[in-house]
Amino acid sequence: MTKEDAQYEKMTQGNTKKLVLSLGTATMISMLITAIYNIADTFFVSDISKNATAAVTVVFPLMAIIQAVGFTLGMGAGSLVSSALGEKRNEDAQIIGSSAFYGSVILGTIITVLCYIFMNPLMKLLGSTDDILPYARDYSLWIIAGFPLMAGSFVMNNLLRSEGKAKFAMIGLTTGGILNMILDPVLISGCSLGISGAAIATVISQAVSFTILLMMFLLKKSIIKLSVKETSHKIKVYGEIVKVGFPSLCRQGLASIATILLNNAAKNYGNESTIAAIGVTNKVVMIIFSMCLGIGQGYQPVCGYNYFAKKYDRVKEAMIFTFIFSFVAMTLVSLVCFIFAKQIITVFANSHEDTTELIEIGKKALRFQCISMPILSLNVIVNMTYQSTKRSVIASILSCCRQGLFFIPFVLILPLIFKLNGVILTQPISDICTSLFSVPFFIATLKDLNKKTKKTIVIVIHELNQAARYAD
Numbered sequence: 001m002t003k004e005d006a007q008y009e010k011m012t013q014g015n016t017k018k019l020v021l022s023l024g025t026a027t028m029i030s031m032l033i034t035a036i037y038n039i040a041d042t043f044f045v046s047d048i049s050k051n052a053t054a055a056v057t058v059v060f061p062l063m064a065i066i067q068a069v070g071f072t073l074g075m076g077a078g079s080l081v082s083s084a085l086g087e088k089r090n091e092d093a094q095i096i097g098s099s100a101f102y103g104s105v106i107l108g109t110i111i112t113v114l115c116y117i118f119m120n121p122l123m124k125l126l127g128s129t130d131d132i133l134p135y136a137r138d139y140s141l142w143i144i145a146g147f148p149l150m151a152g153s154f155v156m157n158n159l160l161r162s163e164g165k166a167k168f169a170m171i172g173l174t175t176g177g178i179l180n181m182i183l184d185p186v187l188i189s190g191c192s193l194g195i196s197g198a199a200i201a202t203v204i205s206q207a208v209s210f211t212i213l214l215m216m217f218l219l220k221k222s223i224i225k226l227s228v229k230e231t232s233h234k235i236k237v238y239g240e241i242v243k244v245g246f247p248s249l250c251r252q253g254l255a256s257i258a259t260i261l262l263n264n265a266a267k268n269y270g271n272e273s274t275i276a277a278i279g280v281t282n283k284v285v286m287i288i289f290s291m292c293l294g295i296g297q298g299y300q301p302v303c304g305y306n307y308f309a310k311k312y313d314r315v316k317e318a319m320i321f322t323f324i325f326s327f328v329a330m331t332l333v334s335l336v337c338f339i340f341a342k343q344i345i346t347v348f349a350n351s352h353e354d355t356t357e358l359i360e361i362g363k364k365a366l367r368f369q370c371i372s373m374p375i376l377s378l379n380v381i382v383n384m385t386y387q388s389t390k391r392s393v394i395a396s397i398l399s400c401c402r403q404g405l406f407f408i409p410f411v412l413i414l415p416l417i418f419k420l421n422g423v424i425l426t427q428p429i430s431d432i433c434t435s436l437f438s439v440p441f442f443i444a445t446l447k448d449l450n451k452k453t454k455k456t457i458v459i460v461i462h463e464l465n466q467a468a469r470y471a472d
Contacts, residue, residue, distance in 0.1 A: 007223060008085065011164050011305040016318040019164075024298025024322070026166035030157060031294035032287060033170075033177030039283040040177075041198040044184040046348045048135075050276050050358065052195050053348065055135035057279025058128045058263060059143060061256040062115065066147045068252030069107050070154025073100040076245020077155065078162035079388050081224065082304030085163065090223065098230040100241055101155045108151035115144045127263025127275065135195050142199035149203075149210040156213040156226075163223050164301050168216045176209030247387045247399035254403035261411045262423065269420045277361035278423065280348045285369045285427075288333050289376065295326045296380040303388040312452040319385055319445070326377035338370040365424045372431035376402070379438040385445055394441065401437050406430040 011019065045052045077100030084093040115122060123136045153172070160169040180201050187197030217226045232238070242249070259282070266274045299322040306314040337344060345362035349355035379398060386395035397405075407430040414422030414429070 007164055008088065008305070008309075011302065012086070012309045012311055012314070016302060016306075016314050017321050019302050020295070020299050020318050020322050020325075022298075023161065023164060023166045023301060024295035024325075026170040027161055027298040028291055028294030030166070030170045030173040031290035031297070033173045039287065040181045040184050041202060042280060042283050042348055044188050045195055045198050048188070048194055050273055050355070051132050052135045053276040054132045054279065055128070055139050055195060056198070057275055057282075058123065058126045058132055058136045059140045060279070060282075061126050061259040061263075062122075062140060063143065063150070064252055064256035064259060066108060066111060066150050067154060068249055068256060069111065070104055070151040071158070071252050072245040072249040073104045073107075073151075073241055074155040074158030074245070075248040075387065076100065076241040076243070078158035079244045079300070079304055079390065080241060081159060081162040082301045082388065083308040083390065085223065086305040086308035094224045094227070094230050095232050095237065096241065097159050097224040098227050099232045099237055101152060101159070101226050102228065102231050103238060103241075104151040104155045105148050108148035112144050112147045115140070115147075126260055127267055129267060129275075132275070138194070138196045139199045142196060142203050146203035146206045149206045153206065153210045153213055156210075156217065158297075159224065160213070160216060160222060161297060162301050162304070164305070165222060166298060168221055169213065172209045172213035172216070175212055176205040179208055180205035243392050244387065244390055246392055247383060247395035250396050250399035250404065251383075251402070254400060254407070258403040258407045258411065261408065262426065265411055265415045265423045265426075269415050269423055273355070273358040274361055274420065274423070277345070277358045278365060280345060280358075281362050281365040281369065282427075283348075284337065284344055284366060285373065288330065288337060288370075288373055291333060292326045292330050292373075292377045292380050295322060295329070296377075296384045298322075299381065300384050300388045303385055307389050310452075312449045315385075316446065316449040316453065319381060319449070323377060323381045323442075326381065327374055330374040330377055334370040334373045338367050341366040341370070361420070361424070368424060368428040369431075372428040372435075375435040376431050378442055379434050382438045382441045382445060386441075398438060398441065401434040402430055405437075406433040 042053060042056050045056050077096050080096045081093045084090070084096065119137065119140070120133075123133055123140065126136070128136045157169040157173060160166065183201035183204060184198055187193050187201050188195070189197075191197060193200065214226070216222055217224075262278060262282075263275055266278045299318055302318045303315050306312075306318070341363045342359060345359050345366060346355075348362075349359055379401065383395055383398040386392075386398065407426060410430055411423075411426045414426050416422065418425065
């Protein structure tokens, strides 16, 4: 049995719950490490000043943009690779994977050049004040340099997951994340590089992650190979990748826009303490949400493989289990964060400054977020199902909900009515509306899978009868 056949059998015949847990746990760790990349900088930079903490918050939307590029090509290619492997079209999977990887590195390079050209106006657009600007420039100068590596890493990570090899992806991201946490204090304080040291640590860590992930492909640990010769010259191939990955572009791209709007709302209805508090809260929430997103992305290859192998009963079983598991996990973690909100925010406060306002704002914002977070698992699972089964239009609509359809109107209206409390309430109210919006899609998906399962059973029975008659 070939490596490809063994993996196909594992994904389409193995216990769905164990598959989701195995892939989901590895992916969840990868997502947590990605979140730690960002929150580690915030933690160590908080010892510099509130302005430095706010600067990391201001620059974060730039990282969200490159994540949008990487996830769009990575998730798009990953879903197509899962379906191709499920239908045993391995050559097509090879072309898709190579095209997405090299395309992401090129796009990352283009974005890097544009960011350097428009540095100052870009920082102002992202919500920087005059006091924050010097820190934001020093931090972004290095962060931007790593964009091609970040984009390529996101694609390789998703390609490995799409094959059902999330553990390999986890190794690359985990190593980089641990290295980042080690280098941050060394470069910030030990080498007296300040906020620039935090950025340099992140770029070095990203380079290490990129190298490890690339070695997985070069050492043939994966089914597909990243070859320049296999890169497609057909626009149709890239169009299909972007089409399937468009929900990820919506989710990540709108997250960047939402953060920019939130930073500007915080600037208009508060001060540097407000921007820093909102930024810290969002980083903590990102860790909670990454658990849900991680288990959902672990579910994706299971869904893709089995849906296109016409094993709809397995898709339904995996979908229900993933929702229940992620809901329970999110509830428990949110409860802990709600109880210890003040202590969590205090960790990111500078002990040499008066951070009373920062802590109070952050505590209130985090507790409101914790109330709404558990039910978001519904939106994530439904979204992943539609994206994995190549129903891009509905998947894109679902992706637009949290940070677009609901968030943008709320962030423009609520602060006008409730001032600072409106800024704090924007995200939790958006999350509740997003979850309610997802309910009918969840029900419709279950009904569709039931219908397809019954139809498949009828076809199998008919074929068995035909075979029996032929034998007679």
